[in-house]
Amino acid sequence: MKIAKFAFGLICLTILASNIVTMSRWSEARGVYDDICYLRQAHLFQRLGIGGFNTNTALDDDGYFEGKLKEIAFDEWQDQSRWPCHNPMPGGKLVLQYPPGTGFLLALFPEGRQVAPLYIAASLIVCGLALFGIFMAPTLTSTVGAGLFGALAIYLMINPAKASYSIAPTMAVCALAGFLTALWLIRDKRSVLLLALIGLLLGASVSFRLPNALLVAGYCLFLAGAFTWSRTVSSFVQGLAFGIGVLVGMIPTLVAHAINAGSPFATTYGSVDAIPPGFDLAVLGQYLRDMQFVLIVLAIGSTAWLFFDGKQRARQVALVVAGNLAVNLVFFLSHPIFTPYYIVPITMLSLWTVSFAWLMQAETAREAVVPAGLEALPR
Structure with missing residues (x-):
């Protein structure tokens, strides 16, 4: 098994090294509007510090964004x-539509x-x-599974994560949140602080992409269900801790909205982006031909397997993931626009969570068996 661990570790590091070489050659002027808009936010933070939350075009008095538009041959710069x-x-001002997190990290x-x-x-x-x-x-089977998934996760940092700068930090947050979610539900003692940290991470991810707010849906459903079922102070405190964590994580987005849109609860997106839901067979067909469909199948399949094959705690992990998947898939698949990364965050959060829950359950089972075996040894 040590050889398998070493082999898969080497594969993951090789993919990482290849990714780094490829990323180092990327151009920051590839002609994508989103790219230069995120870079404008970064420039504002570097130039104005906390004042960079204000994205009014009047602040482009140094010609930075005009220069970026010229680089990509934008005619109406x-x-x-x-x-x-x-x-x-x-008030007549023009502002960036994106939340500030991606620009802040670039800065x-x-x-x-x-x-x-x-x-x-x-x-x-x-x-x-x-x-x-x-x-x-703890086993050869789990080593192979973890190795294959790890290699896939690292590869996805090139494609489709390159499609939007906001996806790279979102992928990292999903990996961390998936690990912490499994840790919270599989271990014996459920830490309120750990749950608050999960909420903080997912709330902060909203500063990268506003749709990341949907990543908390499964947690909210699970915590609400737990409180409704038990009506205990402990379950109430857990829900409260998670909610506070999410709210604190979202503070940068709320501040940016207050400055740019006039209210923390107003949006900086235009009416053209307010597309009503509606299933479109052409859009669904695009998902079927895209890598995202593979991730959807893997996420649903692994969640179902964990629920039916796992122990009680693992089943609770599966319930959180299933609720999250259901809400997010209904939203995005009914959104009549296709992009190569819309469903990537929820599928990766789901897969990371299921993967670590599987590994932690197996490790916990092994630890429970070892002491029993030791008791039979001669003293």
């Missing part, structure tokens, strides 16, 4: 009303070399958790 990713707000790196370091840092987190899963696996 002089007309701010035509700038991509910007929407009019009350941590030197201008001109921001994207590659962000992706490399996120990939290191994902790889670290993948290696941890491999080396904590």
Whole structure:
């Protein structure tokens, strides 16, 4: 089994090294509007500090964004009303539509070399958790499973994560939250602080993508159900701790909305983005032909397997994941627009959670057997 652990660890590190080489060659002017808009937010943070929460186009008096538009040959670079990713707000100002988290993380790196370091840092987190899963696996079967999933997770940091800068940090958060969720439900003592940390991470992920707010759905359903069933102070405190964690994590987004849209609960997205739900067979067909469909099948299949084959605690993990999957899949599959990364966050959060729950359950079972065997040994 040690050979298998070493082999899969080496495979994961090889994929990581290949990813780093590829990421280091990426251009920050590939012609994608979202890219330069995230970079404008980063520039504002580097230039104005906390004042970078204000994304009013009037602050582009140094010509930074105009220069970025020229780099990608945007014809109407002089007309701010035509700038991509910007929407009019009350008072006549134009602001960025995106939450501030991705831009803030990009601002941590030197201008001109921001994207590659962000992706490399996120990939290191994902790889670290993948290696941890491999080396904590107690059996050959679990080692192979953890190794295959780890290799897949690291590969996905190139494709489809490259489609949007917001996906890289989201993938890292999903990996961390998946590990902590399994730890919270599988271990004997359920820590309120650990649950609050999960809420904090998922709340903070909203600062990368607003739809990440849906990642808390399964947790809310599970905690609400637990309180309704038991009506105990402990279950109430757990729900409260999770809610506070989510709220604290969302503070940067709420602040950005208050500054740019006039209210923490207003949106900086325009009316053109408010697309009503509706199942579209053409869109569903695109998902069927995309890598996301494979991830959906893996997430649903592994969750069902954990529920029917796992012990009581593992089944509770499966319930959280199932609720999360149901809410997110209904939302995104009924959203009549296809992108190559919409469903990636929920599927990866689900797979990370199920993977670590499986590994921790197997490890816990082994630890329970060893003392019983030791008791039979001669003293």
